[in-house]
Amino acid sequence: MQYEKHFGTRSNWLRAAILGANDGILSVASIVIGVAAASSTRETIILSSLAGLVAGAFSMAAGEYVSVSSQSDIEKSDLEREENELKTAPEEELQELSNIYKQRGLESQLALEVATQLMAHNALEAHARDELGINDITQAHPLQAALSSGASFTLGGLLPVLVAVFGSLQFMEYIQYCAAILFLAFLGAIAAKAGGSHIARAVVRITFWGTVAMGMTALIGYLFGATIS
Numbered sequence: 001m002q003y004e005k006h007f008g009t010r011s012n013w014l015r016a017a018i019l020g021a022n023d024g025i026l027s028v029a030s031i032v033i034g035v036a037a038a039s040s041t042r043e044t045i046i047l048s049s050l051a052g053l054v055a056g057a058f059s060m061a062a063g064e065y066v067s068v069s070s071q072s073d074i075e076k077s078d079l080e081r082e083e084n085e086l087k088t089a090p091e092e093e094l095q096e097l098s099n100i101y102k103q104r105g106l107e108s109q110l111a112l113e114v115a116t117q118l119m120a121h122n123a124l125e126a127h128a129r130d131e132l133g134i135n136d137i138t139q140a141h142p143l144q145a146a147l148s149s150g151a152s153f154t155l156g157g158l159l160p161v162l163v164a165v166f167g168s169l170q171f172m173e174y175i176q177y178c179a180a181i182l183f184l185a186f187l188g189a190i191a192a193k194a195g196g197s198h199i200a201r202a203v204v205r206i207t208f209w210g211t212v213a214m215g216m217t218a219l220i221g222y223l224f225g226a227t228i229s
Contacts, residue, residue: 020149024156029180030217036172037221053157061150068142
């Protein structure tokens with residue numbers, strides 16, 4: 001027997017990891033391009049890239065933790081409220097769950113039987129899944145999301161840092177751009193493959209917006225360099 005592949009189980013960690021790595025590549029590469037356009041010393045470029053890497057990784061992890069924690073708090077509050085309602089008004093909750101199944105296409109008697117059996121098995125789980133839309137796949141995990149985002153940002157951001165260290169200083173902006181676009185395209189392809197979506201569309205999307213971001217920082221760097229020279 002062959003089991004179907006489903007990609008929804010990967011949504012939480014995949015979203016955080018891809019977002020972190022993408023942000024790491026794009027943020028640090030943009031910083032390097034902007035600074036390189038205004039400065040001709042490698043030490044300044046490397047220092048700015050490392051500062052961007054460290055600040056970005058902690059900011060990404062902290063932001064993800066706060067965001068997902070807020071989602072987790074809302075879920076816990078909903079579950080506590082639902083658990084209280086199951087204790088104080090079980091018949092109303094049974095009818096509510098039965099109505100949900102009727103709206104999905106079950107006949108009234110069958111919907112009531114299904115609701116009764118599911119509530120007898122685990123009432124809170126049944127209501128969490130079918131009334132609140134909370135399950136093991138979608139449930140928020142703040143620490144997991146924070147660690148995934150911070151680590152993936154660091155890994156992504158290390159790539160433009162290495163280019164800043166070993167790349168030609170004379171053509172630093174162009175090398176950074178080309179390297180970042182290749183990294184972003186590769187990342188977009190992996191994300192699309194892992195998520196079961198269209199690879200070419202993902203690659204075009206991520207490289208287009210990456211080009212816009214790096215182009216803007218390069219422009220700012222050139223303007224700043226022209227001002228102070």
